[in-house]
Amino acid sequence: MDPIKPAFDPVTLAIPFFVLAVVLEIALARLKLAHANYETRDTLASLTMGLGSNVAGLLTGGAAFAASLWVYQHRLFDIPMTAIWAWAAVFLLEDLTYYGFHRLSHERRFWWAAHINHHSSQHYNLSTALRQTWTGGLAGTWALWLPLAFLGFPPAMIAIQKGISLVYQFWIHTEAIGRMPRWFEAVFNTPSHHRVHHARNPRYLDRNYAGILIVWDKLFGTFQPELDEEKCRYGIVRNLGDFNILRVAFHEWAGMARDMARDPRHALGYIFGPPGWSPDGSRDTSAKLRAQWEAGRAAETPAE
Template sequence: MKTFDPVTLATPLFILTIILEIVFSRLGRLKAEYEAKDTAVSLGMGLGSTVAGVLFGGVIGATTLGVHQYRLFDIPMTAVWAWVAIFLLEDLTYYWFHRIAHERRFWWASHVNHHTSQHYNLSTALRQTWTGGLAGTWLLWLPLSFLGFPPAMIAIQKGISLVYQYWIHTEAIGRMPRWFEAVFNTPSHHRVHHARNPRYLDRNYAGILIVWDRLFGTFQPELDEEPCRYGVVKNLGTFNILRVAFHEWIAMAQDVIRQPRHALGWMFGPPGWSPDGSRQTSHDLKAEWEARRTAPTDLDRAA
């Protein structure tokens, strides 16, 4: 079967739809907020990610092919059942990659740049990592090659997933039909994922299917009474693309150098972890928010 790269094929569509979203938002025809410097950073991160992918592609491809030589089964690319299987298994792999990338600081350092924009529009989808290859997140997909899925098949499905996730980075689309919201990742679900509201932190890790979040207890619907506020817990306040790309790696290295005996905690604890509890993790922020939300008011006390 002839292989192809879904992301490369879709790139002209990415550019066209970003332009259209900007134009129609300026005309007041749809909801979208763009800031020139912010959009430039997103596009620059996307370009840098493409370059990094080329640089690390050889290592990743060679490793995947090497693992495939010891495969358990011979899975044909021409079988319909094989594409159904790779769709489900790759999407499940993406869920766990994405969850780990939020819950462990070492991988968050690679992923955080995707969340640094305080706007949520189609250009945000292109704000991709430069350091995913170094972080080794691609290792999570090697079991699929070991099972017997051809490396080209895995690459195609990963590309399909990335293309799907592009369109959900928008405020221009409200909620989809209920059945669609129940099964698939949507703009509404992914807005929650990008929000920094305590209620919304570390939720909705889905790639294509939101069913994984429902199954593993990480689903949170978007609530009309609580609009999403975008960015990270402590926003960077800069459009310096190098800082956007590397700030968390630098901060983590500084923590390790300052307190090397806590190196494992600094590197593999949750983002916000500190040995003395002086910083706040998303769990702490959620607990603090929940305590405020459920605390009795003066009226309750008076009653």
């Protein structure tokens, strides 16, 4: 196997499956055989974002590949692509890297600006999985995977595993599947776990960052199970009022620019603070919304 050029791209191979699965989910919903909410303009926005993401990837992927190749040339070890243990190791380390990337993309505004569009749909269906970023490459999150190349994992190996992770995450964007068997829910990311991640309920905000393995969230304190008594409400804290594709793609970048122009003294806070950060604390962050919710719940609990 060529350690530089992947022998195949899991995402490209899976595209026909993605399309067929979306069509099947729509058909089953129309026949009332599965629970799935689709809205035409919302679905078109998701598909357009997915197409644009592929184009953006072509434009920025060269820099990421060149950086990965340069780091690999200075690697610590020679890790063979033919070894089973190497694939097991890259699976675990890539999945942990994805957890870190995903958490960063929610907890710091600069990277949230690139990721927010994936959460901007108020529906949760398979087309939502295709609502991908146009600006992730420019935000430089690809650099988080460079340490894997430095350790000695071939760039082709890393690329294949990243593709496998993205393909896996497609099927968990659905309400048509309730809960998987208990043992599966305990170890893997599932539709139930990922519904929580896409919910804007204060209880559910910024939880379940997993790619494939939910164990990272359990280890690092970001796990929240889906509760039957609290239905997920999807979207972002302040939902967009239209389906303008440019607004979907760039509205948070524009908002960040406006904040910095209005108050340049606090530019670093607006860029690298949590989404919703403000110098006087007047805006809502996830932590603030959760604290308000917890205070309200405590007030409703009768004293013993």
